Amino acid sequence: MLLDRSFRRTLIARLLLSAGPSTAAALLIAAPGCGEPETAETADAAETADIRCFEWFEELGACLDREQALEEFWTIHPFCESEEEILSVESDATQRDGACCYEVIVQEAGPCAVGRPFTLEGRRRTAAPRPAEAGWLARGSAKSTGPGGMRPSLAHLTDEERETLAEGWLRSALEEHASVASFARFALDLMAHGAPSSLVEAAHIAALDEVGHARLGFSLASAYRGAPVGPAAFPMPPAIPVAADLVALARAVAEEGCVGETVAALVAAEQRARAEDPAVRAALEAIADDEARHAELAWLTVAWAIGAGGEPVRRAVAGVFEAAAESLRRPPPAEADAEAPRGRPAALAAHGHLAGADLRALSRAALAQVVLPCALSLGLWKPRAAAAAVAPAVSA
Template identity: 80%
Template sequence: MLLDQSFRRTLIARLLLSAGPSTAAALLVAAPGCGGEPEAADVRCFEWPEELGACLDRRQAVEELRTLYPRCNDYIESVESDAVQRDGTCCYEVTSRHNSMYCGVPGRPFTLEGHRRTAVPRAADPGWLARGRETRAGGTMPSLAELTDEERETLAESWLRSALEEHASVASFARFALDLMALGAPSSLVEAAHIAALDEVGHARLGFSLASAYRGEPVGPAALPMPGGVPVAADLVSLARAAAEEGCVGETVAALMAAEQRARAGDPAVRAALEAIAEDEARHAELAWLTVAWAIGAGGEPVRRAVVEVFEAAALSLGRPPPAAAEPPRGRAAALAAHGHLGGAELRELPRAALAQVVLPCARALGLWTPADAGGAVAPTASA
């Protein structure tokens, strides 16, 4: 699969300008690879109004949670506890698999204690609908005329998942700004982190607005769970590793995914929303590459080695089979793509193409990754 040529080439140029070439000279020497992340247990919830009665049993809850958390980097393996029902939600202890972060999440994840966190959706909540600049961008009122009820439901779920992840990205950038402050970063990075958090507020509003339109009633996020508080990065190694994973990889992939969604979107409102999101995510990717360059300059070899390990892991993920993803109903793929929903094959392949065609070539150009024939893991299949 080849990504949109124009967007891909422009993004590569922007990323390399962000992090090099002045900094590239400082980024030499290979580093050992690293494996996938371990499985772990955590608590996941879904909305369950009290009028519906008791929560689902464990077997039913697995299916419900997999629908709500279908991303390949956050697969629900099993439900380990009976439900705890409170405040209109059912919560379960689960075992999930955090395979990798290279699966095309639509923004920077908010991670606590090794797990990605998102809020539970809250029905009839208009507090996160688009306003101001998002409304002017036009991405709030899709045409529903040609859609079946089933397609509207699919699109509502798809945009709701995306909106919840964008909503979590607001918190991720808020914490990132504190990380930067705590580690003495320059004002340009701190400023860009705050601007990125506001971008994510806009993305979340667009997502909730589109989800609400397809659903036929407003939907927003409940409180974002942060049990035990939110720690800031302890050192430059931690900061750089997170920036490389979530930004250099995650947001670069996210920018390219949004560009591909936009390329397939025929609905004007959806296309406008994805246009804005793709451009913002490209700037967020630039910020990540800039941050990594600054951190390596400030922290030296230990920081550089941590970043190399991230790209080694990304390259290794290309050698593993892609995770399963649901295909749209037969004959309806184009209709759903017109509204921003991609099919399973594209969801599986696009992140891998983004890695191979943009992320790893950029890392290689900056001396942060070496392909297999030169002693690294896997060679990318194409470059700009």
């Protein structure tokens, strides 16, 4: 799968400029682009019924109802955190050994390609959705198709397709909402380790970008569901730890920014290229462009951290890219018997929703065509000799 040439080329140029204008120019003149097309046979995500539980105490009273339970699952197992995604709660609760258990519909989750996650103790956190919440809807702007927010066309969509789109955009919005907190903490990390003001300023600007992305996502989700929806209070602990040292800071930035946000920018650009609805295209254009700047900030931050912290930081960053390369060495998911998509794939794609198999293939292509080749070109990673083909030389 070959990513959008124009967006890919522009992003590559910006990332390589972190090594200096002359280096980037030489690489791009010699070979304008990164990587070769990546093809991967992957399966559509299969939806299955299963039992899932969360801890509960008698002092809290009765277990939650189905709607409340789904919100709880989204809070403790947010979108992109694990290998599965909980789509719906199909039964009332059954109490088992201090837990509330429900029959749920789950599917294999696609890769996370939205913003920068907020992580504590190895777990990603998002707020739960809150119905009838108008405080996070997009404001009227030149990119808005109507006053007060993004208004996609609902004509020719089935009820099932509208539900699928509402769920998808809501999960995306909750991740973007969490990214606001992530960038706020990133700014604190930078200040705690003496980063230059340009990086601190860019981190705060990125947080404001994520506020805008969340508003766009909640507006689209609200439009598809026919009622406003936004985030409940964010599950923020009393104390937020900052990165212990430059090694920890650089490792997190490489994982979440150099890999995660670079992939996110490229995937959003592909979603925009396939989308047909004007409001959705406008939202994805804004998201893709901003995520590209956030990716650039990550690569610049890693370069600064290596300059300040030396070889230990460089080794930590190289380990992140090696882990990304290892993910490509593993074969894609085997063909599985998947249930029919919840709507027509073409209609969903026209509104920015891609199947899990498409997202996995796009993410693999982004790693192979952009992330790893650019890490190699910038001297941030060297592939193992036996797997050098994973990181092709910078080429069209």
